[in-house]
Amino acid sequence: MGFGFLIDPINRSWRKNLLEAYFPYVIQEAVMNIHLRIRAGEDIQFWNGDKYGRFSIKSAYTLITNIDADSDFNGASSWKISYWQSIPIRAWKRIWSSSTAPKIMGFHWRACVHGLASGEDLIHRKIPIDPNCGICGEEKESIKHILFFCPIARVSWFRSNLSYRL
């Protein structure tokens, strides 16, 4: 998966709005601290979270879990970091060891770290929208509501091969 879309090719700078949309605060800061060369074509991308310099969501997770919880976690994203830390390590291990497509693992990870554009998360990012569910309109559109408790989600789980009744 390429991450060149995170770089503005004209200004040769990181697209901060995209970093804010997709990554937790500590990752945003780490990426923003990567110096980009002025002339295009000379860059090599090297991610410090991996010995080969290749970025992956798993290496980003490893980087974050190795950061001291008392360090720089403050500001607008602190609620997200504390939520992140409340998720047991075994849950992360299940995500990364599951035998599914990396895209699915990435979606699962983003759902767990509030990295999806739900109404609730957009409100936390100070985006003035209606936070209620766009499908049922009955509750605030949280990740849990979208994936489990919206009436449409409940029907989907029940009608799946798993026959879950939520």
Ligand SMILES: [Zn+2]
């Ligand atoms: Zn709903």
